[in-house]
Amino acid sequence: MSGVAIVAALGLQLYSGSMILGGLVGVALLSLGGIFKWREADDLFTSGMRMMALIGFIMISAAGFAEVMKTTGDIDALVESAFAVFGDNRGLAALIMLLVGLFITLGIGSSFSTIPIIAAIFVPLALQFGFSPMATVVLVGTAAALGDAGSPASDSTLGPTSGLNVDRQHDHIWDSVVPTFLHYNLPLIGFGWLAAMML
Amino acid sequence: MNAVILAVLVMVVLSLARVSVVFALMAGALVGGLVGGLSLEQTLDAFNTGVGGGAQVALAYATLGAFAVAISRSxxxxxxxxxxxxxxxxxxxxxxxxxxxxxxxxxxxxxxxxxxxxxxxxxxxxxxxxxxxxxxxxxxxxxxxxxxxxxxxxxxxxxxxxxxxxxxxxxxxxxxxxxxxxxxxxxxxxxxxxxxxxxxxxxxxxxxxxxxxxxxxxxxxxxxxxxxxxxxxxxxxxxxxxxxxxxxxxx
Known part of the structure; x- marks a missing residue:
């Protein structure tokens, strides 16, 4: 019965695009299967909410954080001020572009939304520095992707914590964020930089 | 200093210091907003505007949480x-x-x-x-x-x-x-x-x-x-x- 409920919950999510509907039907199926009584549902929801409260509220406040970042207008300023430090050093230029991308993605919590912000400035800049089209793709793509893994407020770390921390033995920052930052962002910077310089 | 860099640094450092991530995000947003030239009111307004978008996700997670509890009882x-x-x-x-x-x-x-x-x-x-x-x-x-x-x-x-x-x-x-x-x-x-x-x-x-x-x-x-x-x-x-x-x- 649990297996059926899991498949149904996932399938319905896929079909309707709604996590809420999927979860609801999963719970209903388990209730029909006699796993718990329907009048215990309140109890169940309270437990479920308590379990997910931290993740939920991080997501909510991360959305607020991102909105403040956008409102300040300093995201564009950051991209533009990157010019100043380059000088005419190609290697430094590549590194700074990657790091600027890292900070923007950490700030707005989504690598998908970072691209439109950085592309307008980075593309002409990269071409001016003589990076090939392939290297330009690497620079913009990697700069955007950087900071998705290893961010305290992105789906890619909150998701794993939401599953692993249900018995409160998995610390979001030290067991999800820091390990993924070390193992994914550092290689992305290194290999992204190398690829940009070689291609 | 650029407000985005400062806000992200505040948020990350506070998180690493084991301050709750929720507080870290709020503190970071506040610092970023004020340094970035927004008034306190504007900062809070922007924060509240953004917060609305997260509510749906939070409710979805609560529902899935209930499902996970039900599964564990099964x-x-x-x-x-x-x-x-x-x-x-x-x-x-x-x-x-x-x-x-x-x-x-x-x-x-x-x-x-x-x-x-x-x-x-x-x-x-x-x-x-x-x-x-x-x-x-x-x-x-x-x-x-x-x-x-x-x-x-x-x-x-x-x-x-x-x-x-x-x-x-x-x-x-x-x-x-x-x-x-x-x-x-x-x-x-x-x-x-x-x-x-x-x-x-x-x-x-x-x-x-x-x-x-x-x-x-x-x-x-x-x-x-x-x-x-x-x-x-x-x-x-x-x-x-x-x-x-x-x-x-x-x-």
Missing amino acids: GLPDMLALRLISLLGQEANAAQQARVKTLLLSAVLLVAVFSQNLIPVHIAFIPILIPPLLKVMNQLNLDRRAVACALTFGLTAPYMLLPVGFGAIFLNDILLANLNSAGAPLGLEVTRSMVPLAMAIPVGGMAIGLVVALFWSYRKPRHYQALEVASQQSQQGASAIPARPSRIGWV
Whole structure:
């Protein structure tokens, strides 16, 4: 019965695009299967909410954080001020572009939304520095992707914590964020930089 | 100093100092807003505007949380753990345990990869599929940081490399489109096939990171207590959950 409920919950999510509907039907199926009584549902929801409260509220406040970042207008300023430090050093230029991308993605919590912000400035800049089209793709793509893994407020770390921390033995920052930052962002910077310089 | 850099630094440093991430985000947003030239009122306004967008996700997670609790009461996690123990036999030797660990991690990785393209549910599968497996992981003394690394790799690397599912949105609809619209006046022309090719090198770096995480950093056994998924509720609902120290030891 649990297996059926899991498949149904996932399938319905896929079909309707709604996590809420999927979860609801999963719970209903388990209730029909006699796993718990329907009048215990309140109890169940309270437990479920308590379990997910931290993740939920991080997501909510991360959305607020991102909105403040956008409102300040300093995201564009950051991209533009990157010019100043380059000088005419190609290697430094590549590194700074990657790091600027890292900070923007950490700030707005989504690598998908970072691209439109950085592309307008980075593309002409990269071409001016003589990076090939392939290297330009690497620079913009990697700069955007950087900071998705290893961010305290992105789906890619909150998701794993939401599953692993249900018995409160998995610390979001030290067991999800820091390990993924070390193992994914550092290689992305290194290999992204190398690829940009070689291609 | 740039407000975004400052805000991100404040947020990250506070998080690392074990301040609740929620407070860290609020403090970071406040600092960023004020340094970025917004008034206190404008900062709070912007924050509140953004907060609305997160509410739907939060409700979805609460529903999935209830589902995870229901699953845990169904006895499925115990069944999985029992089956594993019988599978390993009474005297589970190290080699067998290692094999099951590898199997489990590969399965988690595979599901995470598929969640981005084949079955694009994004992260919604995690609160459903992972909690029932925690007992098995405890049995194996599997370091959950390894599981977190496998999941995060599966959630991020595919969209940076494979132009299907969420990857189609990232690589084609956003990256390719923006590169070409920004580069067109300068004579830059990026074709669809160039993108995955170029991204293969940085993603290769992530793959190395994954191997290091699984087979080196978090390979050693780490011990967890066998705690229930959600705090047991008494019939009266009066019993409070004691705040218990959760970690037996760092490995």
